[in-house]
Amino acid sequence: MDLKAAFYKQKDELNQLKRDYARLEKRLIKAIKENAADERVQEHLKKIQSLNKKIAEVTGIMNRYKALYEQKQKVIDQQESIIFDLQEQVRKLQWQLDCLNDTRSFDGMTAAEEADAKIAALSDEVARLTAKLETNSTNAGISTAKTAIDQEKRIPNSREKTDLKKGGQPGHEKHEMAPFSDDEITDTQVHELEACPNCGSHNLEEMDCTIKDEYDYKVIVKKIRHRFIEYRCLDCGEAVRCPYNGLVAKNQYGNVIQSMALSLMNLGFVSINRTRKILTGFTTDDITLSEGYLAKLQKRYAKKLLTFVAEVKARMLSLPLLYWDDTVVFVDTTRACMRFYGNEKLALYTAHLHKDLD
Numbered sequence: 001m002d003l004k005a006a007f008y009k010q011k012d013e014l015n016q017l018k019r020d021y022a023r024l025e026k027r028l029i030k031a032i033k034e035n036a037a038d039e040r041v042q043e044h045l046k047k048i049q050s051l052n053k054k055i056a057e058v059t060g061i062m063n064r065y066k067a068l069y070e071q072k073q074k075v076i077d078q079q080e081s082i083i084f085d086l087q088e089q090v091r092k093l094q095w096q097l098d099c100l101n102d103t104r105s106f107d108g109m110t111a112a113e114e115a116d117a118k119i120a121a122l123s124d125e126v127a128r129l130t131a132k133l134e135t136n137s138t139n140a141g142i143s144t145a146k147t148a149i150d151q152e153k154r155i156p157n158s159r160e161k162t163d164l165k166k167g168g169q170p171g172h173e174k175h176e177m178a179p180f181s182d183d184e185i186t187d188t189q190v191h192e193l194e195a196c197p198n199c200g201s202h203n204l205e206e207m208d209c210t211i212k213d214e215y216d217y218k219v220i221v222k223k224i225r226h227r228f229i230e231y232r233c234l235d236c237g238e239a240v241r242c243p244y245n246g247l248v249a250k251n252q253y254g255n256v257i258q259s260m261a262l263s264l265m266n267l268g269f270v271s272i273n274r275t276r277k278i279l280t281g282f283t284t285d286d287i288t289l290s291e292g293y294l295a296k297l298q299k300r301y302a303k304k305l306l307t308f309v310a311e312v313k314a315r316m317l318s319l320p321l322l323y324w325d326d327t328v329v330f331v332d333t334t335r336a337c338m339r340f341y342g343n344e345k346l347a348l349y350t351a352h353l354h355k356d357l358d
């Protein structure tokens with residue numbers, strides 16, 4: 001049942017209640033005139049009060065349906081009015097097109113070609129507004145919570161329930177790392193027993209050997225001192241030295257530490273506070289970065305990528321098909337979104353303060 005039908009149904013029910021009320025009111029007046037017993041008068045009064053209460057409830061429901069219906073009808077009327085005006089313009093331009101001669105405009109287009117272009121643009125606008133009226137969660141990326149009152153809410157779910165347990169199923173192919181070759185081995189550890197774990201005897205005879213390989217790594221803190229030798233050219237007399245290669249301060253963090261911090265924050269989406277703790281833990285508190293340094297590091301390298309980001313955006317705008325997806329984040333305690341743009345070859349992540357089309 002749509003809003004219009006619901007409104008008229010409540011209206012009919014209200015009219016019936018008003019007729020019942022009028023009949024009871026006449027009976028009450030008649031009973032009073034006939035000096036009826038008090039019980040009979042009280043009975044009619046109770047019925048009238050009950051009907052008054054029911055009329056008030058039905059009136060409230062009817063007014064709510066009426067408001068919803070009028071609000072929906074107002075939006076539809078506005079859209080239909082715009083579509084009608086555009087269709088009138090299309091018909092008018094079509095009539096003018098039939099009457100135009102073959103004279104050329106300043107842009108080198110004939111009047112007929114200009115009219116064709118206007119007709120095509122207006123037709124596209126009519127199609128856009130018509131599609132907007134029919135937009136819902138099934139044909140556009142909008143929330144099912146925004147489904148109109150008179151439309152069916154559809155929540156898609158293509159998954160089917162099964163009795164299978166989670167994870168790999170019995171008989172599936174097992175994937176594991178291959179053992180190292182002999183030239184790949186960097187360290188060897190031999191694990192021996194000094195006594196029998198069953199009886200404690202030291203009289204053990206070696207029979208066989210089982211080999212297990214293991215990947216691991218060790219973080220070594222380097223404290224590098226750079227010496228830049230200065231020279232004097234015996235031919236021109238100028239004092240020269242080797243370039244500093246990005247070393248500005250008396251003591252600063254190297255490229256490996258900076259790249260690790262940027263990878264954690266940007267590829268792993270790790271917060272600045274946790275990035276500081278992770279890097280400090282890697283070096284057993286030997287290197288302790290500050291959160292202020294990490295924030296400035298992020299901003300410094302972001303500025304160096306502005307030209308590259310502009311080139312990526314220009315390339316994406318030229319693609320015939322561009323994908324995007326986003327997730328909610330907080331920027332300076334403000335609700336925002338982190339959005340992905342790209343395809344199977346390009347990827348650009350950027351933050352927006354709003355999730356709308358602009």
